[in-house]
Amino acid sequence: MEKKIAINEIGSFLKDGMTISIGGFMGCGNAHSIIDEILKTDVKNLTLIATDTARDGFGIGKLIDDRRITKLYASHIGTNKETQKQVIEGFIDLELVPQGTLAERIRAAAAGLGGVLTQTGLGTEVQDGKDVINIDGKDYILEKPLHIDLAFIKAYKADKAGNLIYNGSTRNFNVPMAGAATVTIAEVEEIVENGTLNPNFIHTPFVYINHLIKA
Amino acid sequence: MDAKEIIAARVAKEFKNGDFVNLGIGLPTKAVDYISKEVQINLHSENGFAGIWDTATPETLDKDVVDAGGSNVVLQSGGLFFDSVTSFEIIRGGHLDMTVLGALEVDEEGNLANWKIPGKLLPGMGGAMDLVNGAKKVIISMVHTARGNPKILKKCTLPLTGKGVVDMIITEMGVFEFIDGKLTLTELTPGVSLEELKAVTPASYEVALKN
Numbered sequence: 001m002e003k004k005i006a007i008n009e010i011g012s013f014l015k016d017g018m019t020i021s022i023g024g025f026m027g028c029g030n031a032h033s034i035i036d037e038i039l040k041t042d043v044k045n046l047t048l049i050a051t052d053t054a055r056d057g058f059g060i061g062k063l064i065d066d067r068r069i070t071k072l073y074a075s076h077i078g079t080n081k082e083t084q085k086q087v088i089e090g091f092i093d094l095e096l097v098p099q100g101t102l103a104e105r106i107r108a109a110a111a112g113l114g115g116v117l118t119q120t121g122l123g124t125e126v127q128d129g130k131d132v133i134n135i136d137g138k139d140y141i142l143e144k145p146l147h148i149d150l151a152f153i154k155a156y157k158a159d160k161a162g163n164l165i166y167n168g169s170t171r172n173f174n175v176p177m178a179g180a181a182t183v184t185i186a187e188v189e190e191i192v193e194n195g196t197l198n199p200n201f202i203h204t205p206f207v208y209i210n211h212l213i214k215a
Numbered sequence: 216m217d218a219k220e221i222i223a224a225r226v227a228k229e230f231k232n233g234d235f236v237n238l239g240i241g242l243p244t245k246a247v248d249y250i251s252k253e254v255q256i257n258l259h260s261e262n263g264f265a266g267i268w269d270t271a272t273p274e275t276l277d278k279d280v281v282d283a284g285g286s287n288v289v290l291q292s293g294g295l296f297f298d299s300v301t302s303f304e305i306i307r308g309g310h311l312d313m314t315v316l317g318a319l320e321v322d323e324e325g326n327l328a329n330w331k332i333p334g335k336l337l338p339g340m341g342g343a344m345d346l347v348n349g350a351k352k353v354i355i356s357m358v359h360t361a362r363g364n365p366k367i368l369k370k371c372t373l374p375l376t377g378k379g380v381v382d383m384i385i386t387e388m389g390v391f392e393f394i395d396g397k398l399t400l401t402e403l404t405p406g407v408s409l410e411e412l413k414a415v416t417p418a419s420y421e422v423a424l425k426n
Contacts, residue, residue: 025262025299026285051299052339055285078338080283087337094337099261100303100345106299119348120307123326123378126344156279168279168296169263175298178426203298 003162003212005189007037010213013150013183014043016045021049021106021181023153023174026079027059029166031154031187033215035062047071049106051099053080067091073146075099081196098126101143103176108145110179110208115144151181155204158188159195162209163202171203178208185211218358218387221404224249226315226356230256231323231348234312237261237346240284243315243356250354259311261342263302266294283342305341307349316343318357318384320371323398323418325381327355328373340376347377359386360415367391367418388412397401402426 014020024030030202039062048069054061063069064083079085086092097105104116117140121127131142153174155164164186166174178184186209216224219242227249230236236380237259238244246257248255259265269325271277271287282288290296305311320328327347330340347353360366367384384391389412390402398420409422 025283026281028262028281028285052341055315056254074339076339076341077342084337096339098340098344099342100349101305103299103303118307120345122348124344126340166279166296168277168290169260169281170279171296171298172302173299174264214415 002082003160003209005185005211005213007033007213007215008067009043010034010037011043011183013185014038016043017045017047018149019047019147021148021151021173021177022060023052023151023172023177024059025169025172026052027054027061027168028168029154029170030054030059030173031152032059034152034185034187034213035059038063038068039066044068045070047073049073049102049148049177051102052076053083055079056082058161063162064092073097073102075102095128101126102146103173104144105143105146106148106173106176106180108143109147112174113145117141144207148177148181149183151177151184152187153178153184154187155190157190157192157197158186158205158209158212159192159197159206161194162186162206162212163197164188164209165197165201165206166203175204178204183210184208185213187213187215190214217303219245221387222356222358222385225390225402227251229313229315229354229383230254231312232256235259235265235310237306237314237350238309239314239316240342242317246315246356255344259302259305261302261306261346264290264294264296265305268293268294303342303345306345309349309351311346311350313352313354314345314346315354315356318355318366319361319374320366320368320373321355321357321381321384322368323372323420324370325379325393325398326371327376327381328371329355329376331374332376340347343376347380352382353377353380354383356385359388365415365417367416369418386388388415394423397421399423
């Protein structure tokens with residue numbers, strides 16, 4: 001199956017109100033070209049899952065600036081003043097999730113789990129409204145999976161089948177998100193023939209990747 | 216030495232050879248400048264790497280490598296990269312010897328508040344809630360007061376990051392440890408009197424000075 005698509009096909013995957021996710025950390029490992037392409041469409045009212053919203057005018061921050069996001073799951077928005085402003089004015093409905101819990105909730109969706117049990121957040125606001133389960137004498141919060149309609153990830157190199165390798169610290173949330181979405185589109189710098197990537201060093205297996213964009 | 220230098224130098228003394236440590240952004244990270252030459256540690260960056268790293272220069276910059284504060288860095292030889300799931304398995308699974316974090320408030324029950332000031336500041340908790348529950352030892356490094364207002368309280372007033380999670384507090388005035396569950400002053404910085412410390416520390420604490 002041919003997985004490579006043109007970047008201007010992104011619009012055909014987007015629907016108002018859907019849940020998207022974008023990998024990366026403070027913009028490092030964001031699918032920057034895809035973000036720019038999303039801005040060319042009219043899509044709005046999106047739910048976004050991302051660990052942070054980078055900075056105003058940079059990476060994911062551009063989607064916030066353009067008011068495309070109305071519901072946000074993130075662990076940190078301290079570096080983006082516009083996000084904080086839109087949360088305070090009520091435009092964005094924000095759920096702050098501890099970073100490790102965010103990773104595990106996404107992984108739970110990828111792995112077909114009904115949730116994860118963690119001590120992170122015990123005795124804090126994060127626990128509010130959630131079940132606390134005692135296992136062998138210790139309390140844990142039940143954190144439910146975060147399912148994604150459409151994930152946008154960024155890798156360094158892909159083969160035509162969709163196996164991916166990453167560079168530096170860009171693996172971050174790109175790896176768990178790839179398996180947690182109904183459809184995953186990877187932005188890569190290079191697409192090579194099958195069989196040319198070393199099978200010992202594949203970070204994301206082909207089965208998680210529906211489409212590839214070279215940008 | 217100014218207050219921050221005193222704190223950073225004292226935090227550095229907590230590191231033991233071979234420790235695997237996560238340092239919060241800002242003051243906690245400053246401690247690496249004071250590590251003695253005999254001590255080698257590995258650092259953990261929650262966005263996905265471990266080892267030792269340096270600030271990137273225009274010549275060494277790789278857009279794909281940033282630290283947990285988003286600054287471009289260069290990982291030294293011997294380091295390694297991983298994804299966020301692995302990174303937080305390391306944190307939450309008890310594989311870090313220590314984390315050093317800043318605080319807005321700490322209290323006598325070991326509660327920590329450092330992620331939110333309702334109505335004013337909404338940065339988010341990032342990895343802090345994971346770190347305080349997962350690391351073997353949680354050290355708070357902070358200046359003793361904020362614009363004259365005490366930060367070591369009887370009870371935190373701000374939303375908590377973790378409940379009963381703090382093991383040690385290092386400020387420019389002294390060091391507190393939780394011994395048998397009780398907040399205990401174990402070191403007093405030379406030049407600071409017990410009375411001066413008491414005046415800016417509303418929390419109840421025992422005194423068992425080691426120095």
